[in-house]
Amino acid sequence: MIKHHPSADILIDFAAGTLPVAQAACVSAHLNYCDCCRGSTEQLQSIGGVLMEQLVPVAVSESVLDSILARLDEPVPLSFIQQRVRHRRVDLPGLLNRIINGDFSQLAWKRVTRSLSVSHLQTGDDQREFALYRIAAGGNIPNHRHGGAEMTLVLEGGFSDELGTYHPGDFVFRDASDVHAPTAIDGEECICLAVLDAPLQFTSWQYRWLNPFLQLQAG
Amino acid sequence: MMDDKKQVEQRKTSWSAPTGRRTDEWSECLVLIGKTNDRAAFTRFFRHFGPLIKAFALAGSSLSQTHADELVQEVMLKVWQKADGFNPEKAAASTWIYTIARNCRTDMFRRLQKFDTPLAADDLSIELEDEEPFAVLHTRRGAARVKALMGQLPPDQAQILAKVYMEGKSHSEAAAELDLPLGTVKSRVRLAIQKLQVQMARV
Numbered sequence A: 001m002i003k004h005h006p007s008a009d010i011l012i013d014f015a016a017g018t019l020p021v022a023q024a025a026c027v028s029a030h031l032n033y034c035d036c037c038r039g040s041t042e043q044l045q046s047i048g049g050v051l052m053e054q055l056v057p058v059a060v061s062e063s064v065l066d067s068i069l070a071r072l073d074e075p076v077p078l079s080f081i082q083q084r085v086r087h088r089r090v091d092l093p094g095l096l097n098r099i100i101n102g103d104f105s106q107l108a109w110k111r112v113t114r115s116l117s118v119s120h121l122q123t124g125d126d127q128r129e130f131a132l133y134r135i136a137a138g139g140n141i142p143n144h145r146h147g148g149a150e151m152t153l154v155l156e157g158g159f160s161d162e163l164g165t166y167h168p169g170d171f172v173f174r175d176a177s178d179v180h181a182p183t184a185i186d187g188e189e190c191i192c193l194a195v196l197d198a199p200l201q202f203t204s205w206q207y208r209w210l211n212p213f214l215q216l217q218a219g
Numbered sequence B: 001m002m003d004d005k006k007q008v009e010q011r012k013t014s015w016s017a018p019t020g021r022r023t024d025e026w027s028e029c030l031v032l033i034g035k036t037n038d039r040a041a042f043t044r045f046f047r048h049f050g051p052l053i054k055a056f057a058l059a060g061s062s063l064s065q066t067h068a069d070e071l072v073q074e075v076m077l078k079v080w081q082k083a084d085g086f087n088p089e090k091a092a093a094s095t096w097i098y099t100i101a102r103n104c105r106t107d108m109f110r111r112l113q114k115f116d117t118p119l120a121a122d123d124l125s126i127e128l129e130d131e132e133p134f135a136v137l138h139t140r141r142g143a144a145r146v147k148a149l150m151g152q153l154p155p156d157q158a159q160i161l162a163k164v165y166m167e168g169k170s171h172s173e174a175a176a177e178l179d180l181p182l183g184t185v186k187s188r189v190r191l192a193i194q195k196l197q198v199q200m201a202r203v
């Protein structure tokens, strides 16, 4: 049972298509787990449909219709057919496919501390880092703050921090001011997807020397 | 083919019985396009939605007339190619075509800005499945309700929804354009969503 969801603002921006690509990918991954937010997203999209029908129409020339009619016999892209099979689709770009199918073995993991590794993924978003974090069983991410917003989705295992306990599918959004120290639970390793606007900054003196190694790897 | 049709018929009756919902003109049109490749139906659909897609393309964006026409073409071609996946039990025609237009516009913006991403907008959008739990499908009646309630929204709330959905502005861009604090924009949007009776998970 999913207990932690994106806020209304985030889901609305997602439904209206205004969320930056890295964040949209994280929300989309949450929807894969969450019936409730899938239902809300669908309703929020219907607002777009209603508003579009209320726009003042702008005339389209007949030549546009003619050129579309001339293209109707083009073969249908294979991906359109596959998409209908399930929402856990087989034709996703490698990155999301791996995330959704839980295949983390082929990724390049970089060790940050004894119990924390990170793997950066490319979304093309040059303002945000999109990465998987792997916390060893019982290990933690040292106390840190963020220079910007952090979106997290639990993929495997779970973690807890000062504010709660999170399991697969749970979505957590923290802004710049929050300081926290997530700890993996249940004696099993935890894998999370995180989207950061700014790099983590460790706040305790033992780890502060690592900060230069955590520069944002957007893209 | 026959079996598919039969299944659709069965689902239609089992769906419409409890709710009394009838499919609207454009949903029927999409079903015709999907099941029988009906070009006359497609032309009718184009004459209604083409000018709306063009208006959507030009709303609050820097797209030229040429790009707007190009967007109409892209969207309508997708309508033709994807129509047999349209299920009137699950989505209103207007919602269905809005998501296609939204995704095409996002991808076109990114193309024009040379923003290089492995993720197309379609890859991130969620299509509901036939075996969705009732709680998800239940929301399907939403479009008709939203349409009815939209007319009752105060103008300041309707204006911001239009900025976000039609002009594709984020909450903070809308705030800057309307010269309002971000908090005001967020609360107006939330109020509007409540009035439209969108059900959200508790965060």
Ligand SMILES: [Zn+2]
Residues within 6 Å of the ligand: A002, A004, A005, A006, A030, A034, A036, A037, A038, B201
């Ligand atoms: Zn959710």
